[in-house]
Amino acid sequence: MSKLQPLQNEITTCTKCQRLVAWREKIAKEKVRRFADETYWGKPIPSFGDPKAELLIVGLAPAAHGGNRTGRMFTGDRSGDWLFRALHKFDFANQPTSTDGNDGLVLKGCYITAALHCAPPKNKPTAEEKSNCLPYLLREIQLLSNVQVVIALGKIGFDTIIKTYQDLGLTDIKKRPIFQHAGETKLNSKLSLVASYHPSQQNTFTGRLTEPMFDAVFSKARKIINS
Secondary structure, eight states: TTTTTHHHHTTEEEOOOHHHHHHHHHHHHOOOOOTTSSSOOOSSOOOOOOOOTTTEEEEEEOTTTTHHHSSSSSSSSSHHHHHHHHHEEETTTSHHHHHHSOOOOBBBSSSEEESOOOOGGGOOOOOOHHHHHHHHHHHHHOOTTTTEEEEEEEHHHHHHHHHHHHHHHHHOOOOOHHHHHOOOOEEEEEEEEEEEEEOOOOTTTTSSSSSHHHHHHHHHHHHHOOO
């Protein structure tokens, strides 16, 4: 068993943030009409993927009717449709879709986590909630020893990763880099951080993020790893 599994088991029982506990459980009970017949997960969402991953994906938080429903990161929502299509295209996943925890999805050389493991109201976590969840990411980073590229989806994911590597003493950067889509930052001699707009509907429906733009991020990650 991977050393990551006990950590994920711990994450799924977390009750540190009362506001998030109340929100995720409320959503799981009230549901939405299109998922009215489904049983929601309604707990913190564990990270998942290949323990020997060379690529680490860091998002913001589970979606209220996506991960909070299915129990798996980026699964069952529009953001996940974009993410897994790109991961499959660049050979980081065995299939381009992720609909539920039993759909046969396997990540290849890739691991997915987030700044928060619970769905926050309006997708806006508080500073205290982000701080409460950070220790889980710190421990994950220490266990994921083969990572060469981190893709941060959105500015919160970007800022969280920089703080994580600074707290662990694993980066030499002194000045916080500017968040820029497809921008690359060398965290240290062996690790690159690549930024991406989050594939939220707010970005994809408005054209702020297009499929070619998103593919460019994963193409860059693949090239760095292959080199």
